[in-house]
Amino acid sequence: MPAARARRAPRRTQEQRSSQTRGRILDAALECLASRGYAATTTLEVAERAGVSRGAQLHHFPTRSALVSAAVQHLFTALRSEYDAAFGRLPPGAERVGAAIDLLWKIFQDERLAAVLELYVAARTDAELRAEIAPVEAAHHAHILRLARAYFPELTAGGTALEDVLDLVLDALQGMAIRRLVRPNDPSTERALARIKALATAALAAPRAERKAR
Numbered sequence: 172m173p174a175a176r177a178r179r180a181p182r183r184t185q186e187q188r189s190s191q192t193r194g195r196i197l198d199a200a201l202e203c204l205a206s207r208g209y210a211a212t213t214t215l216e217v218a219e220r221a222g223v224s225r226g227a228q229l230h231h232f233p234t235r236s237a238l239v240s241a242a243v244q245h246l247f248t249a250l251r252s253e254y255d256a257a258f259g260r261l262p263p264g265a266e267r268v269g270a271a272i273d274l275l276w277k278i279f280q281d282e283r284l285a286a287v288l289e290l291y292v293a294a295r296t297d298a299e300l301r302a303e304i305a306p307v308e309a310a311h312h313a314h315i316l317r318l319a320r321a322y323f324p325e326l327t328a329g330g331t332a333l334e335d336v337l338d339l340v341l342d343a344l345q346g347m348a349i350r351r352l353v354r355p356n357d358p359s360t361e362r363a364l365a366r367i368k369a370l371a372t373a374a375l376a377a378p379r380a381e382r383k384a385r
Contacts, residue, residue, distance in 0.1 A: 193231050195221040200242035204286035209293050240303035243287055247311040250278050258322060268375060269368040272340060276364055279348040288349055326375055336374045343367050
């Protein structure tokens with residue numbers, strides 16, 4: 172048997188081919204959302220960017236809302252993995268609350284996530300899109316909370332301080348990300364980020380101080 176044939180890679184299974192096609196479609200949808208916005212993201216445009224037939228794209232995602240919500244879920248999964256890996260690389264003794272918020276803010280500046288914020292606004296008046304997006308967003312929030320509990324186990328005992336502070340931080344960063352779309356070089360952004368970190372650190376320290384005082 173020729174060496175070239177012996178080294179030939181095994182043929183992909185149908186499931187592998189289907190998964191790769193699905194991944195190309197989702198990546199193309201995210202690229203289109205980021206570069207052209209939701210209004211211009213059509214199933215035909217996404218199929219052309221992904222290099223697949225319209226029939227193949229509709230086989231995986233029969234409606235635009237289904238396609239968009241799957242793309243958002245695809246993005247959220249990737250961002251959580253990136254965040255988890257980045258937090259794991261922080262040096263011992265790093266100021267963990269501030270470092271966690273810095274990493275979150277870096278993620279919020281991803282142009283693909285900016286496209287997701289646009290979808291949230293569009294979902295206000297699009298019932299079909301809202302029905303698709305809402306469970307994806309809820310699951311993502313639950314994942315983020317689980318990550319926070321794993322990163323800060325000492326803050327999970329007693330009360331809901333960690334969850335409350337996380338919601339406050341996420342809402343604040345989301346608002347800053349929206350403002351950054353129209354005021355990208357606003358010097359107040361860094362001051363706001365520093366204030367968010369200081370407030371979060373103080374809010375999380377308070378319950379621990381109360382427990383020690385008892």
